[in-house]
Amino acid sequence: MKNLQVKLAQRPKGMAQAGDFLIENSEIPAIDEGQVLIKNHYVSIDPAIRGWMNEGTTYIPGIAIGSVIRAFAVGEIIESKNAQLSVGQYVGGLLGATSYAVSDGTGLDIIDTELGELPLHLGVLGMPGMTSYFGLLDKGKPVAGETVFISGAAGVIGTTVGQIAKIKGCKVVGTAGGKEKCDYLLSIGFDVAIDYKNEDVNLALKEHCPEGISIFFDNVGGEILDVALLNLARGARVVICGAISQYNNHTNIQGPKNYMKIVTARGEIKGIIVFDYLDKYSIAIKDISNWLKNKQLQPKNHVIEGLENFPDALKMLFEGKNFGKLLIKI
Numbered sequence: 001m002k003n004l005q006v007k008l009a010q011r012p013k014g015m016a017q018a019g020d021f022l023i024e025n026s027e028i029p030a031i032d033e034g035q036v037l038i039k040n041h042y043v044s045i046d047p048a049i050r051g052w053m054n055e056g057t058t059y060i061p062g063i064a065i066g067s068v069i070r071a072f073a074v075g076e077i078i079e080s081k082n083a084q085l086s087v088g089q090y091v092g093g094l095l096g097a098t099s100y101a102v103s104d105g106t107g108l109d110i111i112d113t114e115l116g117e118l119p120l121h122l123g124v125l126g127m128p129g130m131t132s133y134f135g136l137l138d139k140g141k142p143v144a145g146e147t148v149f150i151s152g153a154a155g156v157i158g159t160t161v162g163q164i165a166k167i168k169g170c171k172v173v174g175t176a177g178g179k180e181k182c183d184y185l186l187s188i189g190f191d192v193a194i195d196y197k198n199e200d201v202n203l204a205l206k207e208h209c210p211e212g213i214s215i216f217f218d219n220v221g222g223e224i225l226d227v228a229l230l231n232l233a234r235g236a237r238v239v240i241c242g243a244i245s246q247y248n249n250h251t252n253i254q255g256p257k258n259y260m261k262i263v264t265a266r267g268e269i270k271g272i273i274v275f276d277y278l279d280k281y282s283i284a285i286k287d288i289s290n291w292l293k294n295k296q297l298q299p300k301n302h303v304i305e306g307l308e309n310f311p312d313a314l315k316m317l318f319e320g321k322n323f324g325k326l327l328i329k330i
């Protein structure tokens with residue numbers, strides 16, 4: 001058996017291409033005292049990986065050329081020289097795009113599969129779920145009856161935010177690309193789904209949200225952010241979670257033109273970085289696992305087989321080809 005690894009060959013210009021990655025087979029690493037060997041079962045494909053491939057530090061340093069691509073993964077401990085961790089335990093963390101990972105336990109989460117099957121710990125019970133929970137509840141502060149508008153609504157974060165907002169008694173409106181994704185949003189409880197590829201989002205918001213948007217949860221940035229600003233209710237909170245429409249731009253990032261609407265709405269723009277909530281994850285996991293049990297949260301996975309497909313899988317996020325939480329099964 002070999003250890004298949006996906007490494008950063010060079011920094012992408014625009015969309016990451018196959019040539020930006022190096023896919024290598026190496027020996028399965030030996031572990032030292034205090035370490036464990038983990039066999040990864042699923043690697044998470046997240047939009048943030050594209051940002052981590054750039055030069056320099058944002059909220060976390062960029063991936064070094066030649067290193068394994070940073071990615072969340074979940075797997076099973078198959079060898080242990082660490083007294084706190086045992087063979088057979090399921091664990092998760094930033095284990096990387098690799099079939100086997102070595103860890104000394106730092107930053108490693110022990111996974112309780114009773115709370116949800118393994119892939120869910122990379123989705124609603126993992127980093128995206130934590131982002132959705134704290135982004136909406138701590139930054140957005142929803143009040144029952146308010147209107148929440150979500151861009152990129154059919155992704156793991158969009159669907160989770162939307163379903164939590166429904167649990168909190170809000171009206172929920174989202175944008176997604178295409179009829180199939182929009183129909184899916186309605187099927188999981190969204191009140192309105194706008195197909196941004198085929199509809200005028202501004203007109204649709206005026207029609208469906210005459211009361212104005214109290215919370216805009218933005219995953220996309222660019223045009224949609226500008227249109228949302230035009231439709232804010234008084235006291236609105238704009239939560240900037242991401243801007244996937246801009247991640248492949250280096251020099252011409254499109255910022256908001258309509259920012260004066262924040263003034264007239266007496267609104268706020270807030271950013272969220274999920275890692276700031278590490279010490280509160282257990283609170284979110286308790287609520288989210290209860291909502292999963294009660295079927296108030298319905299997760300959806302999109303699973304690709306084989307780590308060698310990592311470069312194509314990452315591209316899918318930026319082409320709207322994923323439908324649900326994108327994962328690679330090893």
Ligand SMILES: NC(=O)c1ccc[n+]([C@@H]2O[C@H](COP(=O)([O-])OP(=O)(O)OC[C@H]3O[C@@H](n4cnc5c(N)ncnc54)[C@H](OP(=O)(O)O)[C@@H]3O)[C@@H](O)[C@H]2O)c1
Nearest residue numbers: 047155156157176177219241242243244245272273274320
């Ligand atoms: N701040 C944090 O701590 C944090 C943590 C995790 C994630 N995030 C951010 O949260 C956002 C959502 O993440 P996710 O994991 O749920 O990913 P996701 O929504 O599944 O991302 C992929 C989707 O984005 C949409 N998209 C791609 N390019 C687009 C474009 N140019 N214009 C409009 N939509 C586009 C596509 O959906 P359509 O088919 O609908 O176009 C695609 O399926 C991302 O921006 C991510 O970076 C932030």
